[in-house]
Amino acid sequence: MDIKLYDLVGSFAENKDIAKEIRVTKILPALEDNKEVILNFENIKSATQSFIHALISDLIRKKGIQVLDKVYFKNCNDTIKKIIEIVIEYMQDHT
Amino acid sequence: MKIHLPNSVWLGNINPFIHSFDTSNDEILEITSHKKWVSVHPIVLCMITGLGLFIREKNSVLSFKKMEATSKHYFERMGLFKILNLKSEIKINPHESAGRFIPLQIITNSSELDDFIKEMIPLLHLQPEQVEPIKYIISELVRNVLEHANAKSGAIVCAQYYKKSNTIRIGVVDTGVGIRYTLEKFYYPKDDLQAITLALTPGITGTTTRIGGTEANAGAGLFFIKSLAKISRDFFMIYSGRAMYKLLKNPKNKQPKLISDPLKDHFSSETDLPFWRGTAVGIDLCLNNTLNFNELLDLIRGVYREARKKQNKEKYRKPRFI
Numbered sequence: 001m002d003i004k005l006y007d008l009v010g011s012f013a014e015n016k017d018i019a020k021e022i023r024v025t026k027i028l029p030a031l032e033d034n035k036e037v038i039l040n041f042e043n044i045k046s047a048t049q050s051f052i053h054a055l056i057s058d059l060i061r062k063k064g065i066q067v068l069d070k071v072y073f074k075n076c077n078d079t080i081k082k083i084i085e086i087v088i089e090y091m092q093d094h095t
Numbered sequence: 096m097k098i099h100l101p102n103s104v105w106l107g108n109i110n111p112f113i114h115s116f117d118t119s120n121d122e123i124l125e126i127t128s129h130k131k132w133v134s135v136h137p138i139v140l141c142m143i144t145g146l147g148l149f150i151r152e153k154n155s156v157l158s159f160k161k162m163e164a165t166s167k168h169y170f171e172r173m174g175l176f177k178i179l180n181l182k183s184e185i186k187i188n189p190h191e192s193a194g195r196f197i198p199l200q201i202i203t204n205s206s207e208l209d210d211f212i213k214e215m216i217p218l219l220h221l222q223p224e225q226v227e228p229i230k231y232i233i234s235e236l237v238r239n240v241l242e243h244a245n246a247k248s249g250a251i252v253c254a255q256y257y258k259k260s261n262t263i264r265i266g267v268v269d270t271g272v273g274i275r276y277t278l279e280k281f282y283y284p285k286d287d288l289q290a291i292t293l294a295l296t297p298g299i300t301g302t303t304t305r306i307g308g309t310e311a312n313a314g315a316g317l318f319f320i321k322s323l324a325k326i327s328r329d330f331f332m333i334y335s336g337r338a339m340y341k342l343l344k345n346p347k348n349k350q351p352k353l354i355s356d357p358l359k360d361h362f363s364s365e366t367d368l369p370f371w372r373g374t375a376v377g378i379d380l381c382l383n384n385t386l387n388f389n390e391l392l393d394l395i396r397g398v399y400r401e402a403r404k405k406q407n408k409e410k411y412r413k414p415r416f417i
Contacts, residue, residue: 014234058310082392
């Protein structure tokens with residue numbers, strides 16, 4: 001499943017409510033169906049740590065770090081990559 | 096209550112302004128101002144607005160003594176009188192330059208914040224790389240208010256860009272429950288200052304005792320913002336309850352280093368201030384000094400690594416970028 005985030009959040013990904021909605025209504029159901037999920041950041045210029053946290057932290061908490069075997073991050077610019085890396089690092093510390 | 100707008104209030108010299116705030120009687124708010132010139136940081140405008148709205152909610156008396164200062168037009172343009180529903184009788188020439196400022200705005204929900212972020216950026220006439228940290232700061236601070244403050248009047252925001260110093264100054268204020276109340280559910284801060292320092296510590300949030308936070312909160316937002324100010328060698332302050340924490344400018348001869356413990360930063364604090372219901376945050380950001388945002392993220396990542404309290408034996412996996 002390829003989730004094009006720009007269509008949902010625009011070029012600045014900061015709305016945590018939308019992040020949660022994407023997680024609950026798209027990502028988790030796809031993972032439950034044993035599907036791979038691509039989080040496609042094409043055209044997204046930046047994101048907040050809070051947004052990325054709301055998008056993926058609960059996946060790691062609920063399904064373990066192994067969930068990253070099924071979740072891919074596509075078309076991330078350097079800033080977004082770094083924020084994702086920070087969130088995933090601290091979630092691995094605390095799960 | 097009484098509050099006086101003096102000649103000049105910036106983050107560096109804000110302490111006397113706060114000390115002069117008289118909270119003794121909340122049946123009336125009397126606002127007075129310096130007669131010749133008033134020049135203030137956006138946090139001050141937000142605080143005045145917050146107090147005014149608080150008084151309005153209580154149906155108490157709001158008495159704003161007519162401003163005489165030459166700079167009174169600035170307060171009109173920033174929308175202070177309009178937001179407080181006061182007749183200022185100050186006329187603004189519509190042909191004046193628009194300036195680079197974000198007028199006072201009240202944000203009460205997530206979609207208003209989305210709209211605000213989209214609309215505010217063109218007002219500043221800045222380059223895209225310059226607006227990234229500004230968007231970041233406002234988004235994170237306002238979301239903190241919306242999620243934790245329980246403030247009837249929402250988040251009060253304004254900002255001003257100063258071309259000469261290439262600095263943006265931002266204020267985000269609420270008149271909600273304050274940081275100490277928010278953290279008391281899971282932590283037991285002994286006073287307001289300890290509550291503020293907990294809030295600034297990465298990994299601590301008011302929604303759980305679990306380090307690393309919940310599905311919605313990681314306890315990292317304020318730490319990120321303080322880090323931006325530190326790397327820019329600028330001021331950052333939080334005033335909540337009776338306490339204020341102020342990150343001081345990093346000395347020019349000293350390489351700024353991010354530290355997870357806010358009490359180990361170069362800071363000043365006060366603990367016996369007039370009680371502020373809610374939280375007031377001010378930040379200055381010199382856009383000359385702001386690191387590339389990616390470099391800042393590298394530094395923050397390093398701090399997180401250093402701050403690890405427990406070692407996890409589980410093997411790390413990395414995100415796969417395709």
